[in-house]
Amino acid sequence: MLLRNTILNLLGFGAPLLVAVGTIPALIGALGVDRFGLLTLVWAVVSYFGLLDLGLGRALTQQLSVELARGREARIAPLTWTALMLMGALGSVAGVLMAMLAPWGVGLLAAVPDPEEAIRATRAMAWAMPFIVLTSGLRGILEARHAFVAINVIRLPMGLFTFLGPLAVVVWAAPRLDLIAWVLTLGRVLGFLAHAWAAARSLPQMGRTIRFEQALVAPLCSAGGWLAVSNVVSPLMGYIDRFVIGATASAAAIAYYATPNELVTKLWIIPGALTTVLFPLFTAELLDHRARTVMLFKNAISGLFAALIPITTVITLFAEPILAHWINPGFAAHSAPVLQIFGAGILINSLAHIPFTLAQSAGAARRTGLLHCAEILPYALLLWVLSDRYGATGAAAAWFIRIAVDTTATFVLCAKTLDMPMAATLPRGFVWMPVSAVAAWAVSLTPWNTLHLGWSVATLLAALAIGRHVYRQHRTAPT
Structure with a gap:
């Protein structure tokens, strides 16, 4: 199981790397070195803000694995929904902060070719933040169920889209960062929907009750802190x-x-x-x-x-x-x-x-x-x-x-x-x-x-x- 799941993860992570090797030179040529540098910042910001879940994604994986091993079926749905609701709120706050701080963040950079375009791109990606954070929680559910096939079936097209989406924009539309950001946001929303569907199939106990249980907040935050x-x-x-x-x-x-x-x-x-x-x-x-x-x-x-x-x-x-x-x-x-x-x-x-x-x-x-x-x-x-x-x-x-x-x-x-x-x-x-x-x-x-x-x-x-x-x-x- 260890070897099989590791190989599946390698395939899910590795195929986008091969696509990146081919697309990055084309993106540099179309956007120019300056704009491509800003695109790497967009990728960095999105990747980093996706981690602002206060460790709840990994804490959910850990605690859900324990509950499943012990057969405590009644605790699974409250634990899962409490964690997801907390993460949805955190993602929304992250999105609002990202949109508000966009002018300040762009202003810190030197020699930006089009500051207004960079601000619009940052605000476009702000809409993706709740979906990005929630996706990490849904992936945690799948990991607790050892559903690495489902994880990588979704991860592979999402990883490819990270590089092919921007390339499609510069080839068929215009070399604009804000358009690229909106396309990437759409990809994150679709990824969230795919993870939600897979998690519901992998953990049917989620559908038995949708309830936020305040007593679970402290253990989740303590484990994830x-x-x-x-x-x-x-x-x-x-x-x-x-x-x-x-x-x-x-x-x-x-x-x-x-x-x-x-x-x-x-x-x-x-x-x-x-x-x-x-x-x-x-x-x-x-x-x-x-x-x-x-x-x-x-x-x-x-x-x-x-x-x-x-x-x-x-x-x-x-x-x-x-x-x-x-x-x-x-x-x-x-x-x-x-x-x-x-x-x-x-x-x-x-x-x-x-x-x-x-x-x-x-x-x-x-x-x-x-x-x-x-x-x-x-x-x-x-x-x-x-x-x-x-x-x-x-x-x-x-x-x-x-x-x-x-x-x-x-x-x-x-x-x-x-x-x-x-x-x-x-x-x-x-x-x-x-x-x-x-x-x-x-x-x-x-x-x-x-x-x-x-x-x-x-x-x-x-x-x-x-x-x-x-x-x-x-x-x-x-x-």
């Missing part, structure tokens, strides 16, 4: 960089930063596909099978590393030719150093998804929430200083420093959560994981020539050997 802190603060640190670049540099600099960022961070679909399935499994196993949980944790870390290291090594070593072929040589000259930093950093950061998920499954979301709260101000200061001085490359360097610190701290917190020495929770050969990422990045900085190509091939072969070694060492380790 610290989940919300990490779910809000961590993505905020992932999106704030674009706004800081826009304020310190230009909209064009956002594009030079956001394009490789969009490319590389799509690799999060791999740990994301895995952790979505691991979350309820960790929750159940931690109750009675602590040793089996640790083994599952180690398997996830070593398998994830083996899957990602060849991909991230290729991206890091061949950043400039990848961007030159994908976009154009001029764009690659600005973005290649950024992509090299992202390529090395994404491997390190992806590994942090596993201990983060385990900590939340164990009810230790408070620790991860406090960690992210402690990171945000130092990161914002470092980001501002480096992006102001070095532009997009400086912002990428700040991002790399933050995720390196965050990943190390997350593994430490996970060991404390399990009440075990950190060394006991790590796969054998774990030290090679960050070393190989930094080595690939160092080789990528050498001048591009025949010697560089030789070093790159040697580094890639070494990375593959390390990945195979780590995975085999752990598989053959005594349980």
Whole structure:
């Protein structure tokens, strides 16, 4: 079940990535670098505001899984509808705030080609906010029912529409951000309706009674509170960089930063596909099978590393030719150093998804929430200083420093959560994981020539050997 559901999630997340590779160059050509930079901000705002559910989506998944396992049928409908009503209210508030703050937010950006168009686009997306937040709750219901087939049947066309919708607008209508925003809003509404239909079929108990139960508000908010802190603060640190670049540099600099960022961070679909399935499994196993949980944790870390290291090594070593072929040589000259930093950093950061998920499954979301709260101000200061001085490359360097610190701290917190020495929770050969990422990045900085190509091939072969070694060492380790 773990393998099947992970593969389904990979298909649902991965197909839109392939479409993005083909559509982003066309969008840059039609909109121009400045307008495309603003479009990436629209995507970022929508993605971030979709997380403003105070952790209720994940709390609903956790509590609904418990109620279903215990057979408490009478509690299912009140729990589900109370959570959905709360999320609908939160989404409505988020939409109103987004519409009201649109002029202020656009005014913070430097060198915006058409501020009024950007404001209209932001207000168009504000209408989607209630549907986006409610969709996360409906998806939580489906995850609690392990209905990953239904989730990905809906996720796939929604992900494709995120990129094909804007492309259709610029091809058949006009290269206008506000029209693109209205099309994306329509897609979010249709996605909400599809999730509502699937949730009603998967959980027929929902139809027995529609009732808001005030007594359930406190348990839901308590369970979701610290989940919300990490779910809000961590993505905020992932999106704030674009706004800081826009304020310190230009909209064009956002594009030079956001394009490789969009490319590389799509690799999060791999740990994301895995952790979505691991979350309820960790929750159940931690109750009675602590040793089996640790083994599952180690398997996830070593398998994830083996899957990602060849991909991230290729991206890091061949950043400039990848961007030159994908976009154009001029764009690659600005973005290649950024992509090299992202390529090395994404491997390190992806590994942090596993201990983060385990900590939340164990009810230790408070620790991860406090960690992210402690990171945000130092990161914002470092980001501002480096992006102001070095532009997009400086912002990428700040991002790399933050995720390196965050990943190390997350593994430490996970060991404390399990009440075990950190060394006991790590796969054998774990030290090679960050070393190989930094080595690939160092080789990528050498001048591009025949010697560089030789070093790159040697580094890639070494990375593959390390990945195979780590995975085999752990598989053959005594349980």
